Amino acid sequence: MSVIVQAKKNAGVSRWKTLTRRLEHGDTIFRALTILAALIVVVTVGAIGLQLWNTSALSRDKFGWGFLIGQDWNPVAQNFGALPFIYGTLQSALLALVLAVPVGLGIAIFLSELAPDWLRQPLGFLVELLAAVPSVVYGLWGLFVFVPIFVKPIADALNQGLGFIPLFQGPVFGPSRFAASLVLAIMVLPTISAVSRDVFLAIPRAQREAALALGATRWEMISQVLVPYGLSGILGAVILGLGRALGETIAVTMLIGNNLDLTASILHPGYTMASLIVNEFTEATYPLYLQALIEIALVLFAITLLLNLIARLLIWRVARRTTTEARV
Amino acid sequence: MSTNQSLRIFTRALASNETADAPTTTVKMRVTNLNFYYGAFRAVADVSLDVPDRRITAIIGSSGCGKSTLLRTLNRMGDLVPNARVEGDVLLDDESIYAPNVDVVDVRRRVGMVFQRPNPFPKSIYDNVTFGPRLLGVNHRADLDAIVEKSLRAAALWDEVKEKLHESGFALSGGQQQRLCIARALAVEPEVVLMDEPASALDPIATYKIEELMHQLRDEYTIVIVTHNMQQAARASDFTAFMNMNAQRAGTLVEFGPTKEIFTNPHQKETEDYITGRFG
Numbered sequence: 001m002s003v004i005v006q007a008k009k010n011a012g013v014s015r016w017k018t019l020t021r022r023l024e025h026g027d028t029i030f031r032a033l034t035i036l037a038a039l040i041v042v043v044t045v046g047a048i049g050l051q052l053w054n055t056s057a058l059s060r061d062k063f064g065w066g067f068l069i070g071q072d073w074n075p076v077a078q079n080f081g082a083l084p085f086i087y088g089t090l091q092s093a094l095l096a097l098v099l100a101v102p103v104g105l106g107i108a109i110f111l112s113e114l115a116p117d118w119l120r121q122p123l124g125f126l127v128e129l130l131a132a133v134p135s136v137v138y139g140l141w142g143l144f145v146f147v148p149i150f151v152k153p154i155a156d157a158l159n160q161g162l163g164f165i166p167l168f169q170g171p172v173f174g175p176s177r178f179a180a181s182l183v184l185a186i187m188v189l190p191t192i193s194a195v196s197r198d199v200f201l202a203i204p205r206a207q208r209e210a211a212l213a214l215g216a217t218r219w220e221m222i223s224q225v226l227v228p229y230g231l232s233g234i235l236g237a238v239i240l241g242l243g244r245a246l247g248e249t250i251a252v253t254m255l256i257g258n259n260l261d262l263t264a265s266i267l268h269p270g271y272t273m274a275s276l277i278v279n280e281f282t283e284a285t286y287p288l289y290l291q292a293l294i295e296i297a298l299v300l301f302a303i304t305l306l307l308n309l310i311a312r313l314l315i316w317r318v319a320r321r322t323t324t325e326a327r328v
Numbered sequence: 329m330s331t332n333q334s335l336r337i338f339t340r341a342l343a344s345n346e347t348a349d350a351p352t353t354t355v356k357m358r359v360t361n362l363n364f365y366y367g368a369f370r371a372v373a374d375v376s377l378d379v380p381d382r383r384i385t386a387i388i389g390s391s392g393c394g395k396s397t398l399l400r401t402l403n404r405m406g407d408l409v410p411n412a413r414v415e416g417d418v419l420l421d422d423e424s425i426y427a428p429n430v431d432v433v434d435v436r437r438r439v440g441m442v443f444q445r446p447n448p449f450p451k452s453i454y455d456n457v458t459f460g461p462r463l464l465g466v467n468h469r470a471d472l473d474a475i476v477e478k479s480l481r482a483a484a485l486w487d488e489v490k491e492k493l494h495e496s497g498f499a500l501s502g503g504q505q506q507r508l509c510i511a512r513a514l515a516v517e518p519e520v521v522l523m524d525e526p527a528s529a530l531d532p533i534a535t536y537k538i539e540e541l542m543h544q545l546r547d548e549y550t551i552v553i554v555t556h557n558m559q560q561a562a563r564a565s566d567f568t569a570f571m572n573m574n575a576q577r578a579g580t581l582v583e584f585g586p587t588k589e590i591f592t593n594p595h596q597k598e599t600e601d602y603i604t605g606r607f608g
Contacts, residue, residue: 117410206447210509213405214460214516215437224459229450 049301056295058288067295073260073276075283080292082299084260088270089300092177092252093245095266096184101238103185104192108237109222111193112200124197131190139254142183143175147255151179155267169265173257177270180256184248188241195240199233200226232319239311246304249274273300353380356520356550357402357439362416364397364406371397373578374416377569379520384542384551386565386587388558390602393571394579395554399522402552403439404432420520437464440518444525446505448497448512453480453489456497456508460516475515483511484541503534510541514549521545523553527560539564558603562591570599 063070063080070081111124155172162168203226211221227234249272257269258279273296284290357379364372372394379385379402387395400406401418404425417424425435437460448456457476458466466472476493480486485507489500497508506526513521523542527535542551542564555561561568568590570582583590583599594600 204447206443206445207449209405209408209441209443210447210449210512211459212408213403213436213441213443214463214512215433216459216463217433220463224463225449 095181099185107193108196139251175257195237356381386561389571440513
């Protein structure tokens with residue numbers, strides 16, 4: 001009898017033995033641990049939402065749904081409304097995405113398809129390094145270097161050339177939604193480009209060969225085969241970027257000008273929910289003020305969840321249409 | 329299985345292949361002294377071969393002997409490998425496809441390719457077939473409709489999919505996907521179709537359909553097929569090239585001739601050993 005056969009025989013001796021072996025193998029324990037880990041996430045999200053809801057009761061009772069469309073934020077008059085901040089948050093985040101997505105995709109395509117081998121690693125590393133710069137450094141650099149040297153001249157030119165469009169109405173300010181969005185765009189760039197580069201790299205070689213063998217140029221292969229194939233992944237990358245853009249606080253606070261402005265112009269200063277909270281939480285001297293700030297946090301929380309949900313649905317629809325694996 | 333027995337099986341397979349030794353053949357593609365290097369490694373050594381027009385040419389040989397590499401030099405897909413290098417020449421209708429003024433995109437439109445594993449795009453059946461024609465600028469709905477029907481009929485797939493042209497190509501079975509890929513290649517009306525072990529991922533019935541299809545296509549297209557399967561080469565091809573590795577592990581062409589001759593009366597000892605199953 002071989003050693004293995006003997007060992008198997010011994011292993012199956014009793015029920016008790018199997019039970020202990022199961023525990024020893026850790027199947028049960030491992031399962032419990034992973035379930036626990038997953039639960040922590042759910043509980044945390046739920047607890048944050050609940051806590052924000054409960055601790056903003058004063059403000060919710062006083063202003064009701066009107067809080068969302070209130071245009072005034074006046075601690076002296078004890079009158080609080082969230083509209084300028086909701087507007088500023090959405091506007092700066094979307095503008096940042098509009099600027100960052102094309103560039104990010106360009107970087108991803110260059111890194112995965114076009115760059116020579118010796119350049120891929122170093123360039124990819126540099127792009128990822130952008131994500132490692134602390135956001136307060138972006139804010140400081142933006143305020144003292146980027147805005148005066150780069151943003152202001154462009155803003156002036158946009159205003160002079162296209163000032164008749166509400167989007168580019170004057171007067172032109174240095175710190176503005178435009179400045180904040182540009183720096184936000186730089187900050188979300190590494191996320192978008194690194195994730196979509198990985199999406200491109202994961203597309204099977206057979207897809208590229210199929211396109212090229214049909215006489216597609218490299219550009220046709222990229223635009224008509226790779227991008228549609230990776231679309232759901234690219235959308236995922238954009239959403240990760242959106243998440244960062246919505247919640248980014250310090251750099252935006254330093255650059256957006258912090259002004260209750262509801263005009264369409266991106267050249268005017270604005271305000272976001274995150275910058276409002278960070279600017280005023282130390283000054284909230286009476287309960288209604290504090291609870292109004294907490295309600296702002298609740299709104300930011302809800303908007304982030306909602307946008308993520310919509311984005312998930314979008315990805316799901318695209319994925320259902322395209323990425324079922326080829327059966328062979 | 330004895331030598332005689334297996335030879336008899338091949339001969340029987342050939343009996344149905346009456347036109348195999350049709351006398352008049354012109355040369356469609358001419359490979360002259362071709363060497364292919366992956367970096368410093370020579371994968372194909374000194375191959376010269378004439379691919380006859382509107383015939384099926386099979387390339388057989390053991391794994392790793394450079395069959396696919398050779399095939400991929402015929403439409404310059406080998407160019408895609410980093411650090412790869414080609415020496416020698418390949419002529420298509422007496423003109424070099426490696427000449428500096430040649431656009432590789434044009435070459436691939438004239439020399440289409442079907443791959444080992446079906447690789448449809450994650451698009452509808454219709455969009456898979458019209459992918460190539462659209463690149464060429466064909467945009468009218470009626471023209472595209474006609475191309476789709478013609479190509480799918482030519483690939484013997486039309487009757488199975490005509491009701492569901494706008495469903496995903498991925499929803500088809502493996503064999504159907506491969507025929508879809510053939511239809512997609514035929515849609516740009518290539519002169520030569522290269523097939524890289526097109527049936528190796530398919531079951532016997534799907535394989536049979538592909539072989540039958542090749543036979544229908546040989547009136548209009550020059551076909552070059554790489555295959556591991558000797559029975560397939562014997563059944564389905566008019567000419568056979570047998571490749572083997574030399575001492576430096578580079579693929580060389582051992583023997584080339586009408587399939588019937590290669591399988592019944594090979595001139596080289598190596599060829600005989602291979603087709604009778606003594607190695608490989």
